[in-house]
Each structure stands twice: as structure tokens, then as C-alpha cells.
Amino acid sequence: MSKRVIAKVISQEEISPRHFKMVIDAPEVAKEAKIGQFIHLKWVAKLNEHDPLLRRPISLNEIDQEAGTITIIYRAIGRGTQLLATLKAGDQVDLMGPIGMGFSIPEDTNKFVVVGGGMGIAPLYPVVKKLVELNKEVTVLIGAENKGQLLNLADYEEMDVELKASTVDGSYGYQGFVTEFLDDTLIDADYIYTCGPEVMMEVVQNWVIANDIKGEASLEERMGCGTGACLSCVCKIKVRNESGWDYKKTCIQGPVFPLNEVIFDD
Ligand SMILES: Cc1cc2nc3c(=O)[nH]c(=O)nc-3n(C[C@H](O)[C@H](O)[C@H](O)COP(=O)(O)OP(=O)(O)OC[C@H]3O[C@@H](n4cnc5c(N)ncnc54)[C@H](O)[C@@H]3O)c2cc1C
Ligand code: FES
Known part of the structure; x- marks a missing residue:
């Protein structure tokens, strides 16, 4: 189940220009996390500061349940990620997670x-x-x-x-x-x-x-709430109905979908 936690940054490193790797101490999130899920996070300068207002979705790149840590890799492209990139070891991030339906591994497949x-x-x-x-x-x-x-x-x-x-x-x-x-x-x-x-x-x-x-x-998809409430993240997925497709919420029904059911043509 997704939780909101104020977590400590263990390390942050610029691995190539504008690309950052951040390790976060978040045992509650690491314990629940599955491959393909993401966290929704924001920069914290002071607790309860709300600029930028919206969280940013970033995938889990590593989940270490023993150490209680999660790792993300992100590109600093806009205001939210550029602010995240200013954080150093010991700073805090405000995150929700783990979120979404991750990847599955079919049995009997090699x-x-x-x-x-x-x-x-x-x-x-x-x-x-x-x-x-x-x-x-x-x-x-x-x-x-x-x-x-x-x-x-x-x-x-x-x-x-x-x-x-x-x-x-x-x-x-x-x-x-x-x-x-x-x-x-x-x-x-x-x-x-x-x-x-x-x-x-x-x-x-x-x-x-x-x-x-x-x-x-x-x-x-661009996301607002990350909880299934705002509908800003919908994508078209093929289903057996009159139109042949339906909207699904990428945040909680995805971000992972069967590849042959995704409609990319918009
Ligand atoms: C499920 C998921 C996983 C992602 N994983 C990663 C990752 O591992 N590493 C990484 O670098 N990026 C990832 N992204 C993209 C990342 O969320 C955006 O680059 C980031 O939100 C941009 O925020 P910004 O403030 O820097 O840019 P701005 O352009 O200032 O963002 C403005 C708004 O648009 C939204 N937004 C902008 N670009 C995107 C985008 N491409 N996708 C979704 N929302 C966007 C932001 O959340 C914000 O609300 C992921 C997106 C999703 C949906
Ligand atoms: S981001 Fe709000 S419903 Fe998905």
C-alpha cells in the first residue's frame, strides 16, 4: 500500500550531465515495493512548503529491502526535477509510494x-x-x-x-x-x-x-494526484467494448500495461 513519508536522502550524484542518481532511506516503501512501480515525490526545503505544488513521478531503479533503501535515476529537465537535483545527503524528500501496478514475470517463460x-x-x-x-x-x-x-x-x-x-x-x-x-x-x-x-x-x-x-x-503520462482522483494521467487501452478501447489511469492501473493493448496513436 502506498504511504506518504518524509525520507532522508542518503546520497545524490550527478552520473552524467543533468542526470542524477539519488538513494533514499525509506524502509516502509522498500518493504512494499515491486518492480515497475514508482514514487511520487517533491523537494522539501521546509516541511509543509508547497512550491512546486505537484509531486513528480519517478520510477524505482533499485529496491534494497535489506538496507531499507530505494534508488531513483532522473533527468533534471524542469522546475521540480531541478529542485530535486539541489538536494544533498541528509536533506529530506516528501514522497508517496510505492505506486502503481508493476511488471509481472510469467511462469514457464524463459x-x-x-x-x-x-x-x-x-x-x-x-x-x-x-x-x-x-x-x-x-x-x-x-x-x-x-x-x-x-x-x-x-x-x-x-x-x-x-x-x-x-x-x-x-x-x-x-x-x-x-x-x-x-x-x-x-x-x-x-x-x-x-x-x-x-x-x-x-x-x-x-x-x-x-x-x-x-x-x-x-x-x-503527465500526472497530477498519483492516487487515481484527478484523471490527468489517462491513457487508451484496448478492451472488448463498442469503441474497442477504454481510458485507464496510468498512476494506479498502470504504469505497466500489456504491450499489445496500448493505443499509442494520439
Ligand atoms: C510513471 C512515471 C515514471 C517516471 N519515471 C521517471 C524516471 O525514472 N526518471 C525520470 O527522469 N523521469 C521519469 N518520469 C518523468 C518525470 O516524471 C518528469 O520528467 C518530471 O515530472 C518532470 O518534472 P519537472 O518539474 O522537472 O518538469 P516540468 O515540465 O516543470 O513539470 C511540470 C509538470 O508536468 C509533469 N510532467 C512533466 N513531464 C512529464 C513526463 N514526462 N511524465 C509525466 N509527467 C510529467 C510534472 O509531474 C509536473 O506536474 C516518469 C514519469 C512517469 C509518469
Ligand atoms: S495522476 Fe491523478 S488520476 Fe492519475
């Missing part, structure tokens, strides 16, 4: 492919860790603008996974887009997880539908 683009690489790392723990065969496809933005690259290099990475500027791996790996890789997959720009996930979706593979996508 070959998994994970496709992440840009900041969408962040929520996929805990899935890969879990799959490796379960001795599954995992191929990780990640793509970003440059090497510094290939999140968790060093972790993947040390794991027992097949790794293919691409960068737009050619600073690491294949020069181009991550979707260009699909031809070689997906046909051999039983199940796929994806997160990243919609245009990328749509290419992955077309592929899995064409090859009759199942999978899950983690969506990023």
Missing part, C-alpha cells in the same frame, strides 16, 4: 527481451535483476543519445545478460536507434518489456504483434 530508450531505461533495471536472479535468459537492448545516458550500463556489463547498446552520437555501441536491433533479437523472444519514448515503444509493439510475442510496456 527467453526475455528488455528494450529501453532514454530515461525509459531506468524502470527496466529492477526487472532485469529479477530475471537474472530467476536464471532466465535475458537480452537487454538499450539506446540513448550518448554513452553517459545509457543508464545502468556498467551494471549490465557485469550481469549475465546479452547486452546490445546504441547511441545516437556513436559514443558507445551501435550508432543509431535501439529499435534497429529488433530484427535480430525479438524473433527469439518469448516475452518482452519496454519503456521509453512512445515512438520507440510503438515500433516494439508492431514487432511483437507481427511475431505473436507477448509483453508489457511502462507508460509515462
Whole structure:
């Protein structure tokens, strides 16, 4: 169940320009957290200060239940994340979490492919860790603008996974887009997880539908409340009704949905 906690920042590090990794002491959240869930958080200068008013949704990149910590990786792009980036060890964050329906791992399935683009690489790392723990065969496809933005690259290099990475500027791996790996890789997959720009996930979706593979996508919609009350985060998901689709709340019914049911065309 999601809780509101005022938690202490254990460390914050700029891992590449404008990209930050923050470790937070939040045992109550770590205890409940599942892969693919997120936290909704805000910067705290003084308790009960409300600027910015809205919390920001950020995925869990690591969950350490023993240590009672959670780790997030985020890009400082606007006011909320830029304020978060000013925090140091010992400062506090006001967070709600864990939130949402995370990824599932189907039983009796062996070959998994994970496709992440840009900041969408962040929520996929805990899935890969879990799959490796379960001795599954995992191929990780990640793509970003440059090497510094290939999140968790060093972790993947040390794991027992097949790794293919691409960068737009050619600073690491294949020069181009991550979707260009699909031809070689997906046909051999039983199940796929994806997160990243919609245009990328749509290419992955077309592929899995064409090859009759199942999978899950983690969506990023703009969020207000994070509790299912404001409807600002709705997305279109295919269902068997007259219109063929229905609105779902990304915050509490997602952010993870069956990949072949997501409608990306808006
Ligand atoms: C489920 C989920 C998980 C996410 N995980 C990550 C992550 O792990 N790392 C990361 O860097 N980013 C992640 N994002 C995107 C992140 O929430 C936005 O980049 C952030 O809210 C921008 O806030 P800002 O104040 O810096 O920017 P502003 O543009 O000032 O934000 C203004 C408002 O828009 C909302 N907003 C802006 N961009 C987005 C966006 N792309 N998605 C959702 N809401 C947005 C903010 O919540 C805020 O209410 C995630 C988004 C969602 C929905
Ligand atoms: S963010 Fe308010 S309903 Fe989802």
C-alpha cells in the first residue's frame, strides 16, 4: 500500500550531465515495493512548503529491502526535477509510494527481451535483476543519445545478460536507434518489456504483434494526484467494448500495461 513519508536522502550524484542518481532511506516503501512501480515525490526545503505544488513521478531503479533503501535515476529537465537535483545527503524528500501496478514475470517463460530508450531505461533495471536472479535468459537492448545516458550500463556489463547498446552520437555501441536491433533479437523472444519514448515503444509493439510475442510496456503520462482522483494521467487501452478501447489511469492501473493493448496513436 502506498504511504506518504518524509525520507532522508542518503546520497545524490550527478552520473552524467543533468542526470542524477539519488538513494533514499525509506524502509516502509522498500518493504512494499515491486518492480515497475514508482514514487511520487517533491523537494522539501521546509516541511509543509508547497512550491512546486505537484509531486513528480519517478520510477524505482533499485529496491534494497535489506538496507531499507530505494534508488531513483532522473533527468533534471524542469522546475521540480531541478529542485530535486539541489538536494544533498541528509536533506529530506516528501514522497508517496510505492505506486502503481508493476511488471509481472510469467511462469514457464524463459527467453526475455528488455528494450529501453532514454530515461525509459531506468524502470527496466529492477526487472532485469529479477530475471537474472530467476536464471532466465535475458537480452537487454538499450539506446540513448550518448554513452553517459545509457543508464545502468556498467551494471549490465557485469550481469549475465546479452547486452546490445546504441547511441545516437556513436559514443558507445551501435550508432543509431535501439529499435534497429529488433530484427535480430525479438524473433527469439518469448516475452518482452519496454519503456521509453512512445515512438520507440510503438515500433516494439508492431514487432511483437507481427511475431505473436507477448509483453508489457511502462507508460509515462503527465500526472497530477498519483492516487487515481484527478484523471490527468489517462491513457487508451484496448478492451472488448463498442469503441474497442477504454481510458485507464496510468498512476494506479498502470504504469505497466500489456504491450499489445496500448493505443499509442494520439
Ligand atoms: C510513471 C512515471 C515514471 C517516471 N519515471 C521517471 C524516471 O525514472 N526518471 C525520470 O527522469 N523521469 C521519469 N518520469 C518523468 C518525470 O516524471 C518528469 O520528467 C518530471 O515530472 C518532470 O518534472 P519537472 O518539474 O522537472 O518538469 P516540468 O515540465 O516543470 O513539470 C511540470 C509538470 O508536468 C509533469 N510532467 C512533466 N513531464 C512529464 C513526463 N514526462 N511524465 C509525466 N509527467 C510529467 C510534472 O509531474 C509536473 O506536474 C516518469 C514519469 C512517469 C509518469
Ligand atoms: S495522476 Fe491523478 S488520476 Fe492519475
